[in-house]
Amino acid sequence: MKYWLMKSEPDVFSFTDLKSRPNKTEPWNGVRNYQARNFMRDDMQVGDLILFYHSSCEIPGIAGIAKVNSMPYPDDTQFNKKSEYFDPKATIENPRWFLIDVAFEKDLKRHISLEELKGFKELSDMRLMQKGNRLSILPVTKKEFEFIIKLGQ
DNA sequence: GCCAACGTTGGC
DNA sequence: GCCAACGTTGGC
Numbered sequence: 001m002k003y004w005l006m007k008s009e010p011d012v013f014s015f016t017d018l019k020s021r022p023n024k025t026e027p028w029n030g031v032r033n034y035q036a037r038n039f040m041r042d043d044m045q046v047g048d049l050i051l052f053y054h055s056s057c058e059i060p061g062i063a064g065i066a067k068v069n070s071m072p073y074p075d076d077t078q079f080n081k082k083s084e085y086f087d088p089k090a091t092i093e094n095p096r097w098f099l100i101d102v103a104f105e106k107d108l109k110r111h112i113s114l115e116e117l118k119g120f121k122e123l124s125d126m127r128l129m130q131k132g133n134r135l136s137i138l139p140v141t142k143k144e145f146e147f148i149i150k151l152g153q
Numbered sequence: 154g155c156c157a158a159c160g161t162t163g164g165c
Numbered sequence: 166g167c168c169a170a171c172g173t174t175g176g177c
Contacts, residue, residue: 007175033160056175114176132158134174 002043003145005051005128006066006102007136015052015063015104024104025069029077030085031099036137041072041098043139050102051140051148053128054111061113062148069103108152122147 006028008014018026031037050066074095077085090096117123127138140148 009175035160060176132174134159136174 002045002048003051003140003142004039004044004048004068005053005062005138005140007053007055009056010054010063011057014054015066018052018066018102019064019104019107021104025101026103027070027075028099028102029075031075031136032085032087032097033135036135037098039137039139040100044068044072044100046071049105049145051145052102055136059111059113059115061111061115061117062108062152063111064107065105065149066102067105068100070101072098072100075099108149110152112148112151116151117148120147 013026018024028040031040046068048068050068051062052064052066054060054063074092075085075097077083078087078090078095078097079092080086085097087096114128117126118129123129123144126140126144127133127135
């Protein structure tokens with residue numbers, strides 16, 4: 001069992017949007033960064049837990065808990081010429097981009113802001129805290145994950 | 154809207 | 166294979 005943090009802009013797709021999906025699950029398409037892809041393709045396992053993070057919004061922070069809900073498979077949008085995520089170099093035989101499905105796991109009692117997280121020395125090594133970090137998918141340690149869960153209970 | 158960080162692209 | 170130019174991310 002591994003732990004992750006996945007960023008999403010709430011104006012585009014929020015934790016509430018995930019929870020509102022018919023099966024409370026969503027293909028995490030549109031990732032076009034190799035490191036983030038590799039995490040999904042190579043390291044994630046069904047059942048891994050995810051801190052669902054809201055970025056580029058008024059109060060960036062952890063919005064809820066999700067989970068990895070599928071094995072990795074090719075991101076359909078790379079083959080779709082009409083998609084903003086279309087990749088002319090990807091083929092069905094040799095897909096370049098992979099994703100997993102993300103599903104709602106549980107609510108936290110409150111949103112935990114980035115500002116608050118920054119105040120805990122227990123979390124000072126989190127990659128999220130490091131300046132210039134732009135990766136949309138980050139590994140989280142068990143300790144960090146459990147510490148944050150406690151804050152939200 | 155600004156700007157630092159940093160990944161990607163493409164000419165050489 | 167180097168590296169300048171460019172584009173994107175994301176907090177502020």
